[in-house]
Amino acid sequence: MATDTDIAVAAHYAAYPYPARNPADEAKRLIEGSPSRLAEIEHYLFDGRLPEPFRALVAGGGSGDATIMLAQHMADRKLAGEVVWLDLSPAARAVAEARAAARGLTNIRFVEGSLLDAEAAVGGGFDYVDCCGVLHHLAAPEAGLAALRAVLKATGGLGVMVYGAIGRRGVYDMQALGDVLAPQSLPPAERLAVGRRLFADLPPSHWLKRNPFVRDHLDGGDAGFYDLLLHARDRAYTVPEFVALATSAGLEIVSFIEPALYDPAAYLRDPKLKAKAAALPPLAQAAMAEQIAGMLTKHVAYLAPDARRPAAPDDPGLIPILRDGDGPALAGALRSGRIVAKHMGVEIAIPVPKLAPAMVRRIDGERTLGEIAEDLRQADAALNWPKFQAAFQDTFQALHRLNLIWLRRP
Ligand SMILES: C[S@@+](CC[C@H](N)C(=O)[O-])C[C@H]1O[C@@H](n2cnc3c(N)ncnc32)[C@H](O)[C@@H]1O
Known part of the structure; x- marks a missing residue:
């Protein structure tokens, strides 16, 4: 049987399908x-x-x-x-x-x-x-x-x-205030209006105002504001x-x-x-x-439902796929000897091997690891599969930690 909270959640998504x-x-x-x-x-x-x-x-x-x-x-x-x-x-x-x-x-x-x-x-x-x-x-x-x-x-x-x-520090304090000042029994549009007035009135010391990591109430329109700060049932x-x-x-x-x-x-x-x-x-x-x-x-x-692992670069027949598609652009970024990513303002830098730019430049979503290795061997005859694989393994691990590379079997 539907509870009052179920009804409030249904009214919420009827008024503000998410995301807008x-x-x-x-x-x-x-x-x-x-x-x-x-x-x-x-x-x-x-x-x-x-x-x-x-x-x-x-x-x-x-x-x-x-x-x-x-x-x-x-x-x-x-x-x-x-x-x-x-x-x-x-x-x-x-x-x-x-x-x-x-x-x-x-x-x-x-x-x-x-x-x-x-x-x-x-x-x-x-x-x-x-x-x-x-x-x-x-x-x-x-x-x-x-x-x-x-x-x-x-x-x-x-x-x-x-x-x-x-990361959602402050969200639940605001939701608790909303439950009192804009009760769930009100129509969603009224709750939204009260919620917006309340947010505007909060002092800068409120944890939500001090938390730069949640932004849906600022960037997500009415649907984002409601989903973040006025949800009838939400836990983290x-x-x-x-x-x-x-x-x-x-x-x-x-x-x-x-x-x-x-x-x-x-x-x-x-x-x-x-x-x-x-x-x-x-x-x-x-x-x-x-x-x-x-x-x-x-x-x-x-x-x-079992102890599964992501694919590993252990077979020359595998095709490496770059999440963002552009091998040459990523190769350029790797010339500094590391891959740098920013998440919520935090910089994460991971070292890559010297060969990384040459390998990554050749990734086009179609070529196999074996074909990339063979291409590189034209320039360096000593670069056999085991040597290539060792260097690729380190490059792969670095990019994989940032979810920038995946593997596919043709
Ligand atoms: C925050 S939205 C997320 C929508 C979508 N998954 C996304 O990421 O863009 C939550 C959705 O879950 C739906 N929902 C809530 N309870 C549900 C349930 N018991 N069964 C199916 N959908 C439900 C809501 O109607 C709403 O559309």
Whole structure:
């Protein structure tokens, strides 16, 4: 039976489908991100080769970002299969459907219903389930994840995003104020008006005003403001809490995205502290990294029902794929001997081998590692496969820590 909170959540997404999207924008750009880029899924969950036909469920599909991205990627690759959008919100469905129509995508099935009843609503046998920004809005996230695990094939995997507790400091103080000053029984438009007045009136000492890492209330329009600060049911997870959630459904973390964000070594400079952190088990390192970083507003991870590993560069037949496509541009950036990334203002620098620019310049999404090695051997006859592989391994690890490179089996 629907509770008052269920009714408030339904009214919220009916008034403000999230995120706010205009179907006309599909003509200008494709929104891409983690989890659920097709090549990323292939790398992290399927050892570089997707099953075909490929069946994906987007649970809590909202206004359609992951659904549209996945369906478009599948269409671009002519990969047979379907993407099933499942959500409670008819208003969100209207937006997602209009986006699919604008792109002429015919590989999406839209189903209105609760992910808690996923099996009854959409059947089972999915290779992949996306659940981005939804579990933390359920009364029982464990039951939600268990319901998704139940529709997954044994060989399948999930891409999940939940909010990060430390990075969202201030959000829950503001939500608690909103519950009193703009009660959930009010219509959403009234709550929004009160919420906006309240936010404008907060002193600069409020943690939300001091937290530069959450921005949806500033950049996300009414839908973003409401979703961040006026949600009727929303919780956030520390890394250990997220791991416990996964474990409750019999799932293991294949990888956090980006991996470096969950590695204390990406932040610490003191060699003794670094060594102490590196001696911890991997999930304890991830928990520590979250505490050190302070800015992880969300946790994105790939999960599987077994101890699966991402594809590794151990075979000359593998094709390396650069997330951002442009080998020459990335090669130029590597000439300094390191790859530098900025996340929420924090600089993460990872050294790369001398050969990295020459290798990366040759990555075009089609050439295999063996072909790249052979090309490089023209300039240096001593560069046999074992030598190439050793140097490539280090380059790969550095880029992979920032989720900039994946592998695919032709
Ligand atoms: C914050 S939005 C996220 C939308 C989308 N996944 C994204 O990342 O853009 C949360 C969505 O979850 C949906 N939702 C909430 N509870 C649900 C449930 N039990 N079953 C299916 N969808 C649900 C809401 O209707 C809403 O569209």
